[in-house]
Amino acid sequence: MNLLRNLRALFSEFFYQNYPLISICSCFVALLTAYLHYEWKVHNYDLMSWKQLSEACHVTDIDFVQLCFLLTILVINVIFVGLIIGAYMHPLGQRDTELTLLEIKDRFSRFILLRLIARLDRIQGKMAAKRKSLNFHHFARSHHSMVKAVAVFRKDARKLLLPNESEIMQPIEDIYGVADDEERALRRDGYYKLPIDITDATVKCLFSAQ
Structure with missing residues (x-):
């Protein structure tokens, strides 16, 4: 229990000290995810399409590019799910x-x-x-x-x-x-x-x- 409390205090301190950078990175990742989602919905650009585009642009290490896209989407999902769970478990205004x-x-x-x-x-x-x-x-x-x-x-x-x-x-x-x-x-x-x-x-x- 003390370990969880210490971890929570550590994460709270980290986010408190670095919230400007975290907010900028979160906005950038959110915009990137929104753009990928738009391209997929409107132009049917899935991962294979981006792979072909990368090959056309002579981009090497295609597997790494695909991995970056997958990790970006995964991180966004984890962040949003974490925010939803955090807001549900710990409503604003009740911290103290x-x-x-x-x-x-x-x-x-x-x-x-x-x-x-x-x-x-x-x-x-x-x-x-x-x-x-x-x-x-x-x-x-x-x-x-x-x-x-x-x-x-x-x-x-x-x-x-x-x-x-x-x-x-x-x-x-x-x-x-x-x-x-x-x-x-x-x-x-x-x-x-x-x-x-x-x-x-x-x-x-x-x-x-x-």
Whole structure:
């Protein structure tokens, strides 16, 4: 069961990271399949017809050409069948409700940790860019920004470690909801590729740090 869950998470991450390329390839394959279907319906161009056309154009390795056509059609069918089954088994809008409590908390924990790392990294980057002209005001402003970033992290971390009574009564998605736009930005900037520990012990250690 854990293996299937990990595979599902791996595929979801892959499609999330590469969806522009996947969409372009899917559209290209769909158009190619539609063209082949049109030629077959209107002009009766089956595989043998394409083979003869290839021979007329002096194309070598005819068997490879036929195999490409067959594989293209097979891939299109598999994709569409997979989409139909996926839409039936997992309707849109119900992804979060299908996650377990542990998965929701892990996602939230990873998000608040990476958000803290990203904010501190950006502050450090601004300081490094101005290293030749730094003054007291720059340090004071950076310190204020760091304190603010840590305060936001501790506010969210408390909900993981010490949820109050009113929060316990709320839907789990409301307590540990993740801002999709911020999550996309973190993924786009590569922070989600960082190997970090998202256990409660790590969150508690950072939450209690002075």
